[in-house]
Amino acid sequence: MVVDTEICGxxxxxxxxxxxxxxINFSPESFYGNSVVSPDSALETAQKMVEEGATFLDFGARSTWLHAKPISRKQELERILPVxxxxxxxxxxxxxxxxxxSxxxxxxxxxxxxxINDVSGFTADPRMIEVVADYGCPAVVMASNKVxxxxxxxxxxxxxxxxxxQAAEAGGINPEKLILDPASGRWIEEKLPIYDFETLDDFERLKIFEKPLLAALSRKSFIGDVLGKPATERLYGSLAAAAIAVYKGAHIIRTHDVPETADVVKLSGAIRSRPSIVKEGRYEVSVVEVKTPQDAAIAMRKLGVTTTGSKVMQNKSIHLMLKIRNLTTTEALIVKQEILARGGDAALTRNAVSHETEMTDVLVMGTLLQLGRLARKLEGQARSLPLIAEMIRECIAERSDLEYRYLR
Structure with missing residues (x-):
């Protein structure tokens, strides 16, 4: 899962x-009024941003803010073309x-x-795929379904x-020219801040696509929700989010504040380690880091594995180490025996084997599949092992429970 490509040189x-x-924003309807630029100053603003460290410039004439007043396509065109x-x-x-x-x-x-930066992910206008394919240009596509x-x-x-x-490839777009945007911000009313927390916290999951990743976080609503500040006062929050995104794998940070963000991007990028990859002739070995079974299934399908096959194998791809505390020695030995029988392992103090201690902690190691089977087996055991089985399931489930992870 290593991204190494070239976009426009x-x-x-x-x-x-x-x-x-x-x-560079030409939409007076924008949620951040200070970002609006007049057409007359567009060139000067663009040149200044380049001097301050911008490699890319994104020009927009239509606000996509949830509460923005809509404009016609004719108005959008009239705003953007002179610039x-x-x-x-x-x-x-x-x-x-x-x-x-289109x-x-x-x-x-x-x-x-x-x-072309299409926040609808080619869903607003069916002809957009055709235009992008015909011109052979790169495109930023944002996660979107209906809106x-x-x-x-x-x-x-x-x-x-x-x-x-998949739709882009089917329409003739070179998949190497796609840049992915996970859609941070409150695009719909139902999108609460915890969804953006998860997107940023789990940003590295997007590496599974092996494509350039763009993070558009600048002065977004979730930053304001945490800090209790309007868009005009969200610079530092935006910089913190940008640092996390780059550290987690973002390749492009879209921002209103170029010089400040350029410094943050440079430092957080220096701290981010490179993925492991070895090439020799036609061979290549790299580490595929997956966080969820869903991501593993996508990696498998990209190889041509069937949907059925990927579903069968996906729970074998995630390996966890669980710490179970304060078991009796007998309980600990049963846990070790049962996880070994399922292909995993468990570590406990050597004194437990000889029963020289009454209580011990245990480190249980296994895939999600093995741990699930362990829990099912422990349900039928004596002592407190049925309770331990329930706790194992709950602990694993908490890893994907947004309210548990982010509500304080």
């Missing part, structure tokens, strides 16, 4: 520094245009735009992105 991947994408005309040949950066609509994307690409950003939780985000990638 820019090296992007786990072996390279992360990049900054500056936001692109002024930029042509005058800015040393990769130009991205933020739009959900006619605007097509005109922007004709005017020299390099990338932009509607998947709730990382499992749903990954499922959505998986579907978008």
């Amino acid at each position: 820019i090296k992007i991947g786990d072996r390279y520094p992360a990049h900054v994408m500056g936001i 692109l005309e002024a930029l042509e040949g005058n800015v040393d950066a990769v130009i991205s245009v933020d739009t959900m609509f 006619e605007i994307a097509e005109e922007a690409l004709k005017m020299g735009a390099d990338i 932009p950003g509607d998947p709730l939780g990382m499992d749903a985000i990954i499922e959505s992105l998986d579907s978008i990638i």
Whole structure:
């Protein structure tokens, strides 16, 4: 699971520094009014952002804020085209245009735009896939099903992105030119802050797609919910989120605040370790880090494993070590015997084997499949082992329980 690619001549991947994408916004309807730029100052703003460290510039004329007043496609086009005309040949950066609509994307690409950033993930306009495929341009696709950003939780985000990638490939888009955005922020009313906490906390799960990852976190609502501050006062929260995203694997950070973010990206990128990979001739060995069975199933399907086969094997892919405290020596020895019988193992004090101690802690090691089978076996045992079985199940379940993980 190593990303190593090139987008518009820019090296992007786990072996390279992360990049900054500056936001240049022409929509007065935006949730962050201070970010709105007049068309007359667009070129100056763009050049300044490049000087401050932006590799990519994302131009948008339509606010996608949940409470924004809608505008027509004609208005969007009238806002963006004069700006692109002024930029042509005058800015040393990769130009991205933020739009959900194919006619605007097509005109922007004709005017020299390099990338299309579609927050609907090709769902708002069926023709968008055709335009992107015809022009052969890179595209940022955001996790979306029916409306932009509607998947709730990382499992749903990954499922959505998986579907978008498949649809893009089927429509003729080169999958190597897709950049993935997990849709941080309150895109729909039902999206509570804990969903964004999970997205950021589990950002590394997106590596399973082996594609460039973009994090658009700048001044988003979940930052305001935590800090109790309006968009104008969310700079430091945005920088903290950006640092986490880069450390967790983001390759591009989209931001309103380029110079501050550039410093954060540089430092957090330096701290992030490179993934393990060895190449020799036509052979390659790399570590595939998966956090959930769902991610393992996606990795298997990418190899051509059947859906049935991946379901059978996915629970074998996640290995856990559980610490069970204050067992009697007899209980501990039963646990060790039963997990060994299922292919796992358990570690306990050597004094337990000879019954020189009455109580002991145990480290139980196994896959999700092995631990599940252990719990089922312990249910029928004597002493307190049925209770231990229930506790094992609850402990494993808490790993994916959002309320448990994030509600304080």
